[in-house]
Amino acid sequence: MPRTLRLVLPHGLLLVATLLLYGAATGIQANTGAGRIGPDAWPKAIIVAMGLLCAWEIARRLAVRPRGGGAKTADASPEPPAMQVGKLAAGVGLVLSYVLTVPWLGFFVATAAFLAAFPWFGGLRRPLLTGALGIAGSLALVVVFMRVAYISLPLGEGPFRALSLALLAAIGVS
Amino acid sequence: MEILTHLAGGFVHLFTPLNLLVLSVGLVLGMLVAVLPGLTLVMGVVLALPFTYKMGVAPALILLTAMYVSGTYGGAITAILFRIPGEPMDVPLIWDGYEMARKGDAALALGWSLVAALVGGLVSAVVMVLLAKPVAQVALAFSTPEFFAIVFFGLASVVTLSGTSLANALISLCLGLLIATVGVDEVYGADRFTFGQPFLQDGIEFLLVMVGAYGIGEVLTRMSTGFASQGGEAGAGTARFRTAFPGLSQVLGMKATFARGTATGIVVGIVPGAGATVSAFVAYGLESQYGKNRAALGTGAPEGIVAAKSAATASVGGALVPLLAMGIPGSGATAIILAAFLLHGIQPGPQVFVANTDLVYTVFATVFAGVIGMCILGYFAIRPLCKVLEAPEAIVSAFVVVFCFVGAFAARNNLSDLNVIAAFGVLGFLFERYGFPIAPLVLGTILGPLAETNFMTTMVSFDNDWTVFFTRPISGGILALAAVGLAWPLVKAALKRLRAARSAHAQPG
Numbered sequence: 001m002p003r004t005l006r007l008v009l010p011h012g013l014l015l016v017a018t019l020l021l022y023g024a025a026t027g028i029q030a031n032t033g034a035g036r037i038g039p040d041a042w043p044k045a046i047i048v049a050m051g052l053l054c055a056w057e058i059a060r061r062l063a064v065r066p067r068g069g070g071a072k073t074a075d076a077s078p079e080p081p082a083m084q085v086g087k088l089a090a091g092v093g094l095v096l097s098y099v100l101t102v103p104w105l106g107f108f109v110a111t112a113a114f115l116a117a118f119p120w121f122g123g124l125r126r127p128l129l130t131g132a133l134g135i136a137g138s139l140a141l142v143v144v145f146m147r148v149a150y151i152s153l154p155l156g157e158g159p160f161r162a163l164s165l166a167l168l169a170a171i172g173v174s
Numbered sequence: 175m176e177i178l179t180h181l182a183g184g185f186v187h188l189f190t191p192l193n194l195l196v197l198s199v200g201l202v203l204g205m206l207v208a209v210l211p212g213l214t215l216v217m218g219v220v221l222a223l224p225f226t227y228k229m230g231v232a233p234a235l236i237l238l239t240a241m242y243v244s245g246t247y248g249g250a251i252t253a254i255l256f257r258i259p260g261e262p263m264d265v266p267l268i269w270d271g272y273e274m275a276r277k278g279d280a281a282l283a284l285g286w287s288l289v290a291a292l293v294g295g296l297v298s299a300v301v302m303v304l305l306a307k308p309v310a311q312v313a314l315a316f317s318t319p320e321f322f323a324i325v326f327f328g329l330a331s332v333v334t335l336s337g338t339s340l341a342n343a344l345i346s347l348c349l350g351l352l353i354a355t356v357g358v359d360e361v362y363g364a365d366r367f368t369f370g371q372p373f374l375q376d377g378i379e380f381l382l383v384m385v386g387a388y389g390i391g392e393v394l395t396r397m398s399t400g401f402a403s404q405g406g407e408a409g410a411g412t413a414r415f416r417t418a419f420p421g422l423s424q425v426l427g428m429k430a431t432f433a434r435g436t437a438t439g440i441v442v443g444i445v446p447g448a449g450a451t452v453s454a455f456v457a458y459g460l461e462s463q464y465g466k467n468r469a470a471l472g473t474g475a476p477e478g479i480v481a482a483k484s485a486a487t488a489s490v491g492g493a494l495v496p497l498l499a500m501g502i503p504g505s506g507a508t509a510i511i512l513a514a515f516l517l518h519g520i521q522p523g524p525q526v527f528v529a530n531t532d533l534v535y536t537v538f539a540t541v542f543a544g545v546i547g548m549c550i551l552g553y554f555a556i557r558p559l560c561k562v563l564e565a566p567e568a569i570v571s572a573f574v575v576v577f578c579f580v581g582a583f584a585a586r587n588n589l590s591d592l593n594v595i596a597a598f599g600v601l602g603f604l605f606e607r608y609g610f611p612i613a614p615l616v617l618g619t620i621l622g623p624l625a626e627t628n629f630m631t632t633m634v635s636f637d638n639d640w641t642v643f644f645t646r647p648i649s650g651g652i653l654a655l656a657a658v659g660l661a662w663p664l665v666k667a668a669l670k671r672l673r674a675a676r677s678a679h680a681q682p683g
Binding site for chain 1: 224225227228339341342344345348349351352355359361362363364365366367369390393394397398399400566567568569571573575576579580583584587589592593596599600603604607608610626629630633634637638
């Protein structure tokens with residue numbers, strides 16, 4: 001990606017978002033009565049402010065960008081640490097998988113799988129430890145949340161629901 | 175006298191078996207989150223929030239306040255002993271505390287840190303009790319323009335103190351304010367930014383933004399750069415650790431340092447948005463400029479420990495003043511405490527001193543008892559706390575994610591909320607990555623509705639006359655202060671450029 005584009009990309013995307021949001025804000029309708037400020041005024045004011053800030057920051061970055069492939073960027077903030085894309089992708093994937101499978105697998109099974117997989121992908125390559133941690137940790141959390149704190153958590157569907165119900169019965173949650 | 179009577183009542187409420195148990199749990203948890211790798215104080219308080227849903231309001235506030243108090247101390251131990259600051263506020267302790275430890279005075283460094291936390295915490299608690307009610311009484315006379323101005327000032331302070339680019343901080347704030355507008359508008363019942371999604375009609379709970387951006391976002395950030403600790407390294411060999419207190423004459427000899435640090439912590443704590451970290455750094459900076467022993471700072475001088483630690487702990491009492499008296503959080507952790515108030519149907523502010531006097535003074539009593547309990551715990555629990563460092567960061571982070579999801583789900587039992595916090599987790603990561611501070615986003619989401627309500631009510635009451643915000647003396651004065659705060663970083667940068675240009679011009683050749 002060209003350096004200049006990389007420099008202004010976050011603010012450029014936000015600027016596009018503000019334009020889209022302004023369009024959405026013009027669709028806010030309410031019967032406000034003559035001369036009264038409507039429910040679209042506050043969000044519109046914020047969107048305009050945000051758009052102006054993004055435009056200003058893009059202009060500033062373009063105006064002071066380094067010439068001739070200089071090492072420093074226009075932004076005074078330090079360079080962020082090197083990113084391990086694989087690990088990040090694994091992290092995001094695991095978080096999304098957990099969110100999407102919890103309704104189907106139920107809290108106990110989904111959490112056990114997540115607690116085992118996350119440290120593994122995070123670099124803790126000790127399968128016995130992470131596997132045991134997954135099951136024991138998930139069980140402990142079920143006891144803490146569902147028996148002690150009385151929080152109702154997803155039970156899952158089909159066989160996973162049956163498993164969750166059996167587990168709850170075993171720990172004394174009716 | 176009336177204050178003392180109420181405070182005694184607060185202690186009576188606190189000293190029931192259940193509340194004492196909750197206080198103890200809160201103190202231990204606060205210490206743990208401050209020590210554990212991958213967990214910050216604010217994240218810890220966020221993660222504890224779901225456990226308070228089913229509690230009464232008093233135990234809920236005692237738990238979170240106790241965590242807030244003791245969370246300001248735990249990281250000092252690891253900073254001094256292992257050069258691992260548990261929290262950003264503990265970084266100045268490395269400069270002198272760790273240096274003392276290297277010279278063989280670790281026990282004394284820990285002792286100074288404990289005495290500083292005790293003095294700073296107790297003095298700020300006294301100031302908090304004396305100041306909160308008068309501030310609330312002044313605020314009782316305020317109308318909507320003044321409240322809008324105060325909220326605006328709070329938001330502006332968060333932005334100016336967020337440390338990164340001012341434009342990015344303001345963009346983050348605008349996004350937070352915008353998120354707060356999603357859903358059905360309270361005044362006219364109009365749908366705003368719901369895009370035909372029924373779950374968006376109820377709005378986006380600030381809790382989801384907070385938990386997602388702080389909790390999940392932080393975990394993704396740490397994972398993307400590789401978890402720092404695989405466990406077992408830092409906490410090894412804890413058997414020799416202990417605390418040795420300085421003598422009374424040594425403490426009295428440093429009374430000016432104690433006074434400067436504590437006063438800085440209280441004042442910076444009161445400023446909305448500036449918490450313990452800013453307090454610690456400002457106090458250390460003041461000590462390095464005005465302290466008697468300033469030349470020795472950074473080489474293992476106890477003054478450096480006392481200044482930073484007394485300020486960090488004193489900021490707790492300071493930050494609770496605007497929260498309780500005006501409903502404006504003074505720091506990240508007090509934003510979560512505000513959330514606990516709101517989740518229990520109580521809006522902190524001037525009225526809370528009238529309608530919930532017992533509750534307010536129970537919180538005050540919790541700060542006093544918390545500071546003392548924290549010091550007792552800090553003295554006796556050094557070894558087990560250091561052992562905690564052996565926990566691998568990857569495992570701690572996995573549990574943080576699960577706690578975040580449970581917290582988000584339990585608030586409304588809505589599975590859609592899980593998707594929302596995952597989305598805010600990714601947004602939090604991107605913010606962190608590209609230099610957008612998260613605090614303005616979160617505070618914008620929390621204070622947005624308050625700002626909008628007061629703005630809209632003013633506009634309706636004063637026939638759309640926006641000049642009323644500037645012509646009323648109090649709101650005008652507060653807005654002027656906010657404007658100065660916002661302009662100051664720009665003025666400072668311009669002055670710096672001017673000085674640089676002058677010195678370049680003065681250079682011969």
